Amino acid sequence: MAEPILKWAGGKRQLLDPLYARFPASYDRYHEPFVGGGALFFDLEPDAGTINDANPRLVSLYETVRDDPDALIERLESFDDPESDPDPTLPYADTTQRGRDVDNYYYQQRARFNDRPYTGEFDPIEEAALLVYLNRTCYNGLYRENADGGFNVPIGRYADPDWVKRDRIRRASDALAAVDVHGRDFEYVLEAADPGDLVYFDPPYEPMSTTADFTEYSADGFDRSDQARLLDVASELDERGVSVILSNSGVMYEPYADAGFNVDTVGATRAINSDGDGRDEVDEVIATTVSEAEWSGDGQRSLSTFDGD
Ligand SMILES: C[S@@+](CC[C@H](N)C(=O)[O-])C[C@H]1O[C@@H](n2cnc3c(N)ncnc32)[C@H](O)[C@@H]1O
Structure with a gap:
């Protein structure tokens, strides 16, 4: 199951x-x-x-889970704790696409997830990993977008968030392989x-x-x-x-x-x-x-x- x-x-x-x-x-x-x-x-x-x-980002996640679960898991493993400092080697370490200050790693990843609505660009595996990561670290597991399509849920408070969930991704991949995803x-x-x-x-x-x-x-x-x-x-x-x-x-x-x-x-x-x-x-x-x-x-x-x- x-x-x-x-x-x-x-x-x-x-x-x-x-x-x-x-x-x-x-x-x-x-x-x-x-x-x-x-x-x-x-x-x-x-x-x-x-x-x-x-929701196009949700559908893209399911396609990635179906087609490349190992790449998704590997990307998820590379993420840091949401409250740590922004990663200076990644985009949006200081400000978002809209010029808002980025305080910590979570808000940097949220800005990266919002590349598709704000810049039109996205890498499907990166976006899928960011969706899972944000879902597991955001406030209350909510999914909410602003009028521009930007995901805007604030950081959540979790003692020890687990955003990798390897077994779930592998089992979900098998389930998705049996159906067409639209x-x-x-x-x-x-x-x-x-x-x-x-x-x-x-x-x-x-x-x-x-x-x-x-x-x-x-x-x-x-x-x-x-x-x-x-x-x-x-x-x-x-x-x-x-x-x-x-x-x-x-x-x-x-x-x-x-x-x-x-x-x-x-x-x-x-x-x-x-x-x-x-x-x-x-x-x-x-x-x-x-x-x-x-x-x-x-x-x-x-x-x-x-x-x-
Ligand atoms: C009640 S939720 C489904 C919850 C789901 N049964 C579960 O267990 O998580 C409704 C879903 O409909 C999607 N949705 C909204 N408008 C839609 C439309 N016109 N056609 C297809 N999906 C739509 C939303 O993105 C949302 O994921």
Whole structure:
């Protein structure tokens, strides 16, 4: 069983059992159009299918993990403690692309990670290593970008951060080798999925209220029109004989029920909440086109092995 490489907002560890319970007893290929940290994908390790995300740096990381895990591990091993001094042999030892002072090694690496949005240049292995490093050393494992696409999460406080995670990268590499990786809008799945396949959609959640905004995954928002577009895509897949499972916030209960999906509310503890200092219980829904008679019914795994980091 593989595990996620990154902490990612909206990670689905806590929902794996109810999600698996709704899987059809058999299906052909598996598709995950909003893969994010890939909690379900890495746990499932499907034999064939596709994964996709609109975040280009995340997709590039997965391609690097699949194609060159050893080079990635080697690069990760070369990084220093986030609180140490900037490395004078590397770019941005004094100031960032935007002329901001660089205080320590973490902020230097953050500036290097932001080469793609600010200069258009990037080295895929370096960028992938920086994404993993920053994810493991930044505040609360958040991923957040400013309006220019610059990753802007401050340094975190960890006694002994482990950013190398060799075994996870090697296992993830094997899981990724079995599927096609795309970096497109979720609608690609209309071309990719065939009758008999299974699609799991885990979009940015529609906010429950203005104070519960879980939609900031990248500079591009995912708004109500995208939620409506997703519902249309899910319905079209259903008509073509593709099985569909979706998760979303509780406010989507009615739209999914009205579209004829089988919907249940599940209370899930979010891995990363909006203020970062606790774990809030929020309502989530799981909707599916799979009729209850076809559910596999059993959770295929135990949650106890996940160490939460
Ligand atoms: C809720 S997160 C997925 C979390 C994932 N299930 C996990 O376990 O970590 C939603 C993902 O959708 C991606 N996204 C946002 N808009 C998108 C779009 N139009 N098409 C595809 N992916 C999109 C975001 O980059 C983000 O990674």
